[in-house]
Amino acid sequence: MTELTQSQTWNELVAHTEALPHMRALFESDPQRFDKMSTTACDLFLDYSKNRASEETLSLLFKLAEECKLESKIKAMFDGDVINTTEKRAVLHTALRATPGQKILLDGVDIVQEVQQAQAQMASFVSSITSGDWKGYTGKPITDIVSIGIGGSFLGPKIVSQALRPYWNKALNCHFVGNVDGTSITEKLKPLDAETTLFIMSSKSFGTQETLTNTLSAKDWFIQQGGTQSDIAQHFVAVTSNVAKATEFGIDANNIFPMWDWVGGRYSLWSAIGLPIALMIGMDNFRELLNGAHQMDQHFANTPLSENMPVIMGLFSLLYGNFHNAQSHVVLTYDHYLRGLPAYFQQLDMESNGKSVTLDGTQVDFSTGPVIWGGEGTNGQHAYHQLLHQGTALIPADFIMPLKSHNPLGEHHKQLASNCFGQTQALMQGRSYEESLTELAGSTLSENDKRTIAKHKVMQGNKPSNTILMDKLTPATLGSLIALYEHRTFVQGAIWDINSFDQWGVELGKNLGNDVLERLSATADATELDSSSNGLINMFRQQTI
Structure with missing residues (x-):
């Protein structure tokens, strides 16, 4: 057995969770529950009152976190300690959104200065493209960006760019290629003009199989369309550590952007991997994205556990996986622009915490990362929400919604909000057999049919959810939201004593x-x-x- 599951607090939580009443009763016994179990940080509001938890539950969870030295582990990450022990690396994606005045030393080098230099290089490049000063090989300005990567180098830039569509430069379009399936890049290239297309190749080694294959196919297409080897420098840039291979390919050394070993792929959108984002929303908005994440970093690093939003969310996820046998967690975005976030959080959480041994190699005797999945509201309500409400599996849910829409149209946003809030209420309270019978009282059904159908309409409720609200979806609030989930993922791994940073x-x-x-x-x-x-x-x- 692991030290974690043998601890007194762990076993107290086992007994405590078995004795907790239904959430209906928890709400009825405390009219102030919403006020007590909600918090605000970095322009995000979290309602966690619809969780299977009392004040005692929270007290035990925070006690467990303290016993697992969560605060010192958070500090170790921010200090640049080698917490990725199997690869002997620091984990410093937080340095990518550090402010210029900060100083973070790694092997005696101030990496914040390196980050600022890379951002200055990005800013100069973005300006040259968006101003039209950068010209293709026939003298035309760039109109289309094709970003080629895989994993975090693909998904992060794609999802964030999609989410921030209202901030796009209207003179540009962006296309993302990750899958090595030839159909993917073929379909992306069909409508494009080589004279006005820029390719961004993102690969630390400049040799990742899928990324290199797609880049070579892009190069072949470019030459078939009329470009030459000497024209490649005007149409291909790279984010890589392998400068030699990139220049051999034909990329100008001035257009090679750095990558660092202390940044994992799924945490890399804040670096030059985010170049497609910066091109589409502008460097000022990209810096706002970074600033939103930085604000969440500061909240996570400096706020007591009991008031710390990522800590609270991470502990609840751990509660359901380890003490309620929940095997999955659903993320439901009530905003069309955020429809890709569940896939992004899926990679973030499952690639990080899909582990089965602790840091010292001991086999775990508890569940680690759950399956993360989800989609956008209200589409899911007419599909998989049925399983959430009446299925036998316990599936905790996160509901995410901006209070204001970028596209206010009639009653649309009010209806969207009503569905979001109504779903969280329905999951919590459910519907009893007696309530179902009452609903059928006025129908023409026989008494026997009423009793039969009432059984089919029963929902146990007591299904937990968090609701995350923001005033409006902006680069800053999106940065805060993504950083929130990064740190939530860290919290779970820290308590489980696993390495959340190798794969x-x-x-x-x-x-x-x-x-x-x-x-x-x-x-x-x-x-x-x-x-x-x-x-x-x-x-x-x-x-x-």
């Missing part, structure tokens, strides 16, 4: 994929593999001969 499962898939690629090309013997893999490889070979 050896991802690496295994990459390595085996490269091995299979050689065998698909018949340069290696597939019979050395298991019979299933060998059979699948042979089927592919037969169809491509």
Whole structure:
């Protein structure tokens, strides 16, 4: 058994959660529950009153966090300690949104200065594109950006750019390519003009298989459309650590932007990986995005645990996974621009906390990261919300909504809000058999049918949710929101004593994929593999001969 599950506080939580009353009763017993269990930070409002928790629950959770030395672990991350122990790296994505006056030393080097230099390089480049000074090989300004990456280098810029569509430069369009499926890049390139298209290749090594393959295909397309090798410098830039490979490809050294080992891919949108974002919303708005995240960093680092928004959210997630056997967590965005956030948070949480051993290699005896999924409201209400309300699985939910819309149209936003708030209420209170019978009282059904149908209309309720509100979706509030979930993820990993910053499962898939690629090309013997893999490889070979 691990030290965590043997602790007295852990076992007190086990007994306590089993004895908690229904949330209906918790609300009825305390008219001030909403005021007591809501908080504001960095222009975000969190209502956590619709959770299976009393004051004693919270007290035990905070006590567990203290025993697990959460505060010192938070400090270690911000100080640049090597908390990614398996890769011997510091974890300093927070330095990417540090203010110019801050000083963060890593191996004796002030990395804030390096970050500021990279941002200055980005600002100069963004200005040259958006002003029209940068010209393509035929003298035309750039109209389309194609961002090529994979993982965090793809998903972060895509989701944030999508979310901030109201702030886009109307003279530009942005397209994102991640999947190595040839259909993806083919369809993206079909409507584009090589004379006015700029490609951003994001790969730390300049050799990530999917990213390099897509970039080489983009280069072939560019040359087929009339460009030459010497024209590549005007149409391709890179975010990479491998300057030699990038310049060999044809990219001007002045248009190669840095990446650092102390930033993981899923935490990298704040760096030059966010160049597509900066191009689309402008550098001033990009800095507002960084500032929103910085404000959440300061809140997380300096606020007592009991008032700390990421800590509260992280502890509730841990509560449901470890003490209520919840296997998944749903994120529901009541704003069309935020429709991609569930996928972004999915990568952030599942790639970080999908682990099965503690830092010292001990096998865990508790659940770690849940499956994160979700979608936009109100679409989900006519689909998977049925499972949330009446299914047998406990699925905690986060509801996210701006109070003001960028597109106020008639009663649309009021109806959207009514659905958002109504769903959280329904999940909490449910509907009893007696209430169902009362609803059917005036119908023409027989008494027997009423009793039968009433059973089908019962919802147990007691389904937990958080509601996160902001005045309006802006670069700053989006930065705060994303940083909130970054730190929420950290909180869980810190208490579980796992490494939230490596991803050896991802690496295994990459390595085996490269091995299979050689065998698909018949340069290696597939019979050395298991019979299933060998059979699948042979089927592919037969169809491509």
